[in-house]
Each structure stands twice: as C-alpha cells, then as structure tokens.
Amino acid sequence: MLIQTTQLEKKVTTQDGILHILQPIDLSIEAGQTVAIVGASGSGKSTLLSLLAGLDLASGGDVSIDNVNLGDLDEEQRAKVRADKIGFIFQSFLLIPSLTALENVMLPAELAGHKNAEQQARELLTKVGLGERLKHYPNQLSGGEQQRVAIARAFIGTPKILFADEPTGNLDATTGHKVEDLLFEMNKESGTTLVMVTHDPELAKRCQRILKMDAGRLTEVSNDVA
Amino acid sequence: MWHKISWRLLRHELKRGELTIMAAAIVLSVTAVLSLSLFTERLQSGLLARSAEFLAADRVLSSRRPISDEWLEQAQQRGLDTANRVVFNSMAFADDNLALVDIKAVSDGYPLRGSLRTASEPFGDETTVINQLPGEGEAWVAAALFQELDLEVGDTLEIGQSKFKVSRVLTYEPDVGFSVFTDSPNVLIHYDQLEQTGLIQPGSRVRYNVLFAGTAEQLDGYYEWLAPQLNDDTHNWRSIEDGDSPLARSLQRAERFMLLASLLGVVLAATAVAVAAQRYCQRNYDVVAIFKTLGAERRQIQRIFILHLLLLTFISIGVGLLLGWVIQAQVIEFVAAQLGAELPAAGLKPYVLASATGLVSAVMFTLYPLLRLIAIPPLRVLNRELTGTDKLRWLHWIASAGTIYALLLIYSQQWLLSTALFAGGAVAAVLLLAVGRLFIRASRQAGMQAGSAWRLAMAGLQRRAQANSVQMLSFSTAIMLLLLVLALRNELLADWERQLPDDAPNYFIVNVAPGDVAQLEQRFAARDIESNDMYPVVPGRMTAVNGVPVRDEVTKEAGGDEADTQTNNAEQREGFGRELSLTWRDDLPPNNTIVAGEWWGDNPQPQVSIEEEVAERMRLSIGDELEFNIGGNTFTVPVTSIRKVNWGSLQPNFFMIFNTSTLEDFPATFISSFNLPKERQSELYELFKPFPEVSLIDLDAIMEQLREVIDQVSIAIAFVLVLVLIAGILVLLAQVQASMEERQQELVILRTLGAPAKLLSRSVTYEFLILGAISGLIATLAMELSLWILQTQVFEMAATIHWRFWLVGPLAGAIVVGTLGRLACARLVRRNTAQLIRKLA
Structure with missing residues (x-):
C-alpha cells in the first residue's frame, strides 16, 4: 500500500470548543491508482490533502507513505519524503514569480541535488508544449500555460505520488480540459499515483476512485466510469 | 546547488526591480556615511589647517621656564617642524618717549602656519612676508607703537641693553589672537637677538613657547612621548580646538552639527533599510512555502536566503561606496573651487565605517524577518493566511534598537552623545506610536x-x-x-x-584716557562710526578669597592652565594672583546673562560680578568675599552675581565687573570697539592723531x-x-x-x-x-x-x-x-x- 491512513483525524480548538475538521479516517491507496476527493467547500478536502502530503500534522491517527509513518518524522524528514516521492499541482499554480518557466521546473530537481536538472526540465516543458517559452516569467504566461509549467514541475523528480489541489479551478473550461488531458496523459505514462481534490464531478469521473468528503467524513463513492 | 538557486533568484529579482528599495536603502546608507565622513574628515582637516594659522602652528607647548632642547630635538627627529617663540613685557625707548611693549622673539621657521604681513609705513599697504624675519639688529613694530612713540620707519628703538632699527611696520601676526588685553603693542625681533637684550633674567616674567607643525600622526606620536614628562603646573599643550575664541567655538559648533546631522542621516538610512528588510522577507513568504513543499530542507533554505541577502548587501555596499566617493569628490571639488583651497585627502576609515554601516544595518534589520521567513510553514501553499510564529517579536525590537545604537556609536564614537540620542529617540518613538x-x-x-x-x-x-x-x-x-x-x-x-x-566691530581701542572719552565719542559720531560703549579698565590683582591668599590656592587648581598669550583669554585665568583688567558698570553689558545671584542695579554697596567659568575654576560662589589690590589699596567685596559671557561677541568682555561706587575713584583707562569699513581705513590716522596714547587693534x-x-561650514551643512x-x-x-x-x-x-x-x-x-x-x-x-x-x-x-x-x-x-x-x-x-x-x- 502506497498511502495508508488509520483513524486519521484533525481537530482545532476554537472559542466555541473543539472543532472536528476531519473525523477519523481509514484510507488505503495503492500505487498507480488515480483518486479524486470531492466535496463541498469547507468539507475538509484540502486538510486531508495536506495531511497526506505531510504539509500539516494530524491531531490523531497515522498516515504512512511507502510504509513510512509521517507522524514519526520531523519537519525536515517530511520535507525529504516530499522531495523524493511527492509532486504537487495547486489551483493557484504557485510558481516562483522571479524564476523563468525553465528555472521553476528545475527547482525541485536542483533541491534534491539532481545533476541533469536542466535537461530534464527542458524535456518536460517541451512535452507540455512550452518548449518555446522556457525563458518566460510566470507573469508573461497565461493561466493555462502557468499550470502546464506547474505540471512539468510536478513530474520532474518522477514522483511516486502526485497531489493536485483543484488543478483546473482557476482556468476557463477549454483551457481546463486541455490541462486535464495533459495531466492524465502524463500520469498514465509515468504510472504515478494521483490524488486530486476537486469540485468538478466531470474531472472526478476521470479517476479510478472517487472519495466524497462531507463535514469531515470520508466515504467512497462508486465510479461508474472506472 | 543552493548557491546557484540563490544567485539566480538575486539576478532575476534585481533585473525585475523587485529588490530596488532594499538595495537603494543599503546603497544610500553606505553612500551617506561614506560621503559624509569623507567630506567632514577632509573639510575638518582643511579647516583645522586653516585655523592652525591662529596658533601659527598645529600645536603649541608653552611654559614659564625654558623648554628643554632635548624635547625639541625629539620633535625634529620625528619629522615635526618646530620654532621658538618667547614673549615678555618690557619698556621700549625711542628718543625721549617710552612705552610698555610686548616683545616677541621668534626663531627661523616662525610662523609655522599662516604668515606675517608688514607695511612700509603705518596703515600703509601691507604685503605678505614669506620666510623672512627681522634681521640682526632689526625690529618690526606694530602700527600702534608708531603713534605712541612718535616713531618712523628707520628710527632706533632701545630695548634692554640692545638697540634695534625699526625696519618695517608689523600689520598682521597670525597668532595675535583675540585677547584685547594684550594691550601693549608688539615688537618682533629674531630669537638670536634675545640674549643680547639682557632682559631674560631668573625670575623674569617670560613665556616660552615651542611651536610644532606636522601630520596628525606625528603630532599625536610626539605628544604620547612628551606627555609623561610634562608638569601640569608649568606646561601647557594646546591646539586650535581648545579654548574660547570665536573661531574655536564656531568650529566646535560646526563639528557638533555635522556629527549630529550625519548621525540623523545614518539613522534615517538605517530606518529605510529596516522598512525595506521587512518587505524583503515578507515578499518571500510564498517562495519559502513553495520551496518547502517541493522538499527543500530548512538548511538549504537558510543558505539560499542568507547568501541572497549577503550578495545583495555586498553589491549594494559596492555601489554605495562608489557613489559616495563620486559625490564627495564632486562636492569637494566644488567647495575647493569656492574657497580657492586644497582640501587634504582622507584616510581609509570612512570606507570601513561606511561598509560596516551597510553590513550591520542589512544583517541586523533582516535578522528577525529572516528567522520568520525561514520558519514559514509549508502549509502556506494551501492557506495563504499562515505567516508562521510571531513569538519572537521582542527579538526584532531588541535587534533593531541595538543596531541603531551600534550605528550611532560606530559613527560618533561618543558614548554620551549616542546614548542621549538613542534614549531620546526611544522615548520619542514610544510617544509617536501612542x-x-x-x-x-x-x-x-x-x-x-x-x-x-x-x-x-x-x-x-x-x-x-x-x-x-x-x-x-x-x-x-x-x-x-x-x-x-x-x-x-x-x-x-x-x-x-x-x-x-x-557691521561687527573690526577694531579695538585700548588705553583711552578718561579725559579723551567724550571727545573720541564725538569724533566717532561725527564720522558716523558705530562704536560700542566705552568700558573703564582698572588694573588690579585679586589677592585673597575668603581670607585665603590666592597665589597658594590657585597654583594648585589652575596650574594646568598656564596659557599661551595668544588666541584666547585663558591668559587671565593663568593664576589670579596676576594683574587683571577690572571694570565697573551700572548696566549688565550686552551678551552677558546672569546665571546666579542678581545684578546690582542701583545698589551702592561694594560688590563684584564674576564670569561663570572663572567662578567654576576658582570654585567661587555667591557670597564669597574677594580681596583686591589696586595700586597698593586693598579692599574686600562680596560676589553677588555670576555671569555667562558670550566670548564670541566682538566687544570688550570682562571676568570681573564691579558696581560703579566700588571702583570709580581709581585711575582708569577706557577701551571700546568699533566698526570702520575696510575702504575707510585711511581715516584711522586722522581719527587717532590727537590721541597718541590710544592703542588700536585690528580685528x-x-x-x-x-x-x-x-x-x-555652510556649504558642508547644505550638503549634509x-x-x-x-x-x-x-x-x-x-x-x-x-x-x-x-x-x-x-x-x-x-x-x-x-x-x-x-x-x-x-x-x-x-x-x-x-x-x-x-x-x-x-x-x-x-x-x-x-x-x-x-x-x-x-x-x-x-x-x-x-x-x-x-x-x-x-x-x-x-x-x-x-x-x-x-x-x-x-x-x-x-x-x-x-x-x-x-x-x-
């Protein structure tokens, strides 16, 4: 099992008492699966994503990636896990504004100390159709183009898992579909496990599994397409 | 790898103008400090060199006893220029006339700074004399003495056992100073002629001076060697900055202003760095969150941003140094052109100071924002509100305050001033905030x-x-x-x-007979010449304080102040057993303010008002009984007021002022000052012809x-x-x-x-x-x-x-x-x- 949670929960203390953002969750995701997490705003989707990716710590329960319990790791070790095994795509792209498209894509590989970061980045950008725009800064690119750069960046370290948070949420429908196609195509090619948070039922349907989040409770929904 | 990322970020951000404010702030702090300190240092040494003329040297060692030849040799070995100057009073005779004169015997090289000016007839056109002194058997004589002794150029003047031919009129000596009580006109002779006069006997009242000129290092080195051998009671080591002359005061004031303004400039520049540093870090919150999400370790992030900051700082310091140098060079050139003078080059210190300022402010003001930046949680990629912990905010205030204080200290190198400014600033900041x-x-x-x-x-x-x-x-x-x-x-x-x-007074007149006062005042009025009040002067000695004879007490307390005759009024303080110029008056003179006690008004009881610094030096206070001896008559008066005197005002000023009833019966002469424009100088002779005994001092x-x-200094201030x-x-x-x-x-x-x-x-x-x-x-x-x-x-x-x-x-x-x-x-x-x-x- 690539991703495994047992009784994973998240609570925060507020003025009105304890707020359960995530009720205890048991979840297993196998390598190579594509999983969509759907649900209303504020239902806890993004919180679950942040716990699975080791960006935040759980209040209770465990989450393990590749049989390593993230709860046992400190911030540095979790960063190492992310560097080695995880790629990200965000709704707001989160590119570094003062680096070019090429440099943004190179960044994770460089941080991980890969020697041929630039070569890999060029190839990936060419693959996402931005081979001509390597030297452009994010603000010189359209939203769709920026997200394609982000996809290239997500794949550069050949991660085992790709976490995507509303990857097309900031894009118009046409551009969104193109980006979706690109994402699934590259995912298929690399055999990466994809965990995607989305509002969009159509997009969710393209995944093998759909999990529905409702007021902090996670339930599996059957996917007719899969 | 991390250094590549760091450099890449810096390069792009600089190009995209995202670091402009931060860089500009550092550049400015460096530029300001460098140009200010270079400029002030160069101007200061220029000013000092210019003002050293007032001493005729950079430093003067004076003593009541002959100064050891060994000391002179040591100075010469250290590369200093030296000259001897011996000053004393004596009677001078010309035919049947006689007068008390100040005799100044000087050796070759005098004056070491500035130059003498002479004329071929009294009040005639003057010429600057270079490398020349009176020859054997010659004397140069001040114009005033020509009147007093009815002299002409070429006449013979007898001093002691020697006869001197009066060969030139002495119109200007750089070291004549401001003291109007050097009331006897000067006679300048060569040092080698001194012995023949036979006037220097054991016990004569002679002041021996050695003049020194050289670089600041040479002078300081020499003084270090000399200081342990000096006796505070007999020796006095002086530079132009010591003392009370209007020039010394203006210089000190200008220096303080420049320092203060520069300090404020440094604080402002540092404030700009502080504001920019905060921004600099906040801008990178997202970047750090992304880095962390992408798996960057804390250490990598630390290194990337510390290097980024240091690179930015060093580049900015470099630009700042260059800019500061260029600005300063331009300003110096402008100032030099305005003044027609060369300003000496400055040392390395300003460069070190400027770089240190840039580095200290960039690093210290960024310290806390950087700590916060590095601690930004990766979760910020999903929740943009997260800015990490703010628990160490006190650290920021301490670091910032410490930095400002350190900068003040580095720049001024004065504990007291820095602490006062800092404390004042802190109080002001809290008040401003509230x-x-x-x-x-x-x-x-x-x-x-x-x-x-x-x-x-x-x-x-x-x-x-x-x-x-x-x-x-x-x-x-x-x-x-x-x-x-x-x-x-x-x-x-x-x-x-x-x-x-x-219309400031440019001449002093002394030795006006009481009978001439009214007539002289009429003549001034007739020629529309503005003059100050006439002040009576009675020579007298202070002999005791509260019954304790002054001589014993004073040699201990005021012994260190045996001063050169020139440049300031320190002479009067040398020992109050000496003869003083006393005056009486009903009204408080202009530029005097009472700081203790009360002015007498119409009160006829005998009493005296003394100058503040004398009171301090002599430890006198209101009610002390002072005994004076005037021409053999002894009387005692209480101190009823203490005055602050503006010595910078070009008017007769006095240490001791009595009420009229106390002194009016003693024989007195009068002094005053007046303004006569340069172009009307030729009128002087006519004006004073009827008063041969009146001495005139040209200011x-x-x-x-x-x-x-x-x-x-005004130009410098505009620049600051x-x-x-x-x-x-x-x-x-x-x-x-x-x-x-x-x-x-x-x-x-x-x-x-x-x-x-x-x-x-x-x-x-x-x-x-x-x-x-x-x-x-x-x-x-x-x-x-x-x-x-x-x-x-x-x-x-x-x-x-x-x-x-x-x-x-x-x-x-x-x-x-x-x-x-x-x-x-x-x-x-x-x-x-x-x-x-x-x-x-």
Missing part, C-alpha cells in the same frame, strides 16, 4: 459623516490602526529628522550671522578668517541637508511601497466589485494625506522638543519656537506622503482587473 494611535482613533467620528472616498479612507485608517501607527512612526521619524536638521541649520547660520554681522584679518571658515533629505524620502517611499502591498488585496476586491478607479485612488490618496499630515504634526512637535534640548544643551544657543514649521511640517507631510501614496496606487489601479487578480493569486 499619539499616532490616538489620532487615528479620534478620526473615526469625523470619518463616518464624510463623503464616500473619505469614508473609505477613514475606514482604511481604522482597520489598519496597528499597521498605520507603525507606519506613522517611520513617517514621523523621517519628517522630524528632516525638520530638525533644517531648523538647526537655519539656527546655526543665523547665529553666526548675528555673531558676525557686516579685520581675524574676522575675515572667521568668515571664510563659516562659509566652508541634501543627503538627509534623500534618506528621508527613501524612508517614506519604502514605507508607502510596503503599505501599498498590504492594501493591494483590498483594492483588487473593490476594483473587481466595480469601484471606479477615481474613487479608489482618491481614497488611498486621502488615507495617505491624513497619515502624512498627522505624521507631520507629530514630527513638528517632536522636532521642537528635540531642538529645544539640542539648542540649550549641545549648541549653547538660546531656544526658540519655530512657528513656520508648525505649518510646514503637516503640510509637507501630507503632500509628500499623499503624493507618494497616489503614485503607488495609480500603478495598481491602471492595471485591468484580471491582471490584478492574477497578481494576487
């Missing part, structure tokens, strides 16, 4: 009823009350420091102007030098002002920029909701206008307070209220801050909404 918040709170009511742009502005002010009061702190600080430097400059220049008005040359020095102004504007700019970013999101939302550009830009402008006006008002208040302290405590000037600034402060604050805010906002509003949203995303 008053700022109060103002904003008070503005709430007004805001509710105003039109919509006003309402938006007021609502904005309210919402950001905390952030605004911090912003207001930097706005106010910048405006206050600017106003302060400006006001102080005006005060200083005005004070100098007052001291040296065009023109001295005043000319003083004016030159003041001109130089410009630098401080730039620093101030940079602070304002950095602060507006920073607060604009905070307002960005709100503006975008309002814009998206359809608010017209005009409304937004107006509301932002109003908000900044209000902030600027309040800051300006608080700044003016703080400025008045600081100025009051500075004027009374540091510059020894009368404090004044600057009504003009109460208008200028708030107005300038509102206009400058409002304009900067409007400009920054205009850029945002010009973009279309989609661009704005993307920028926010």
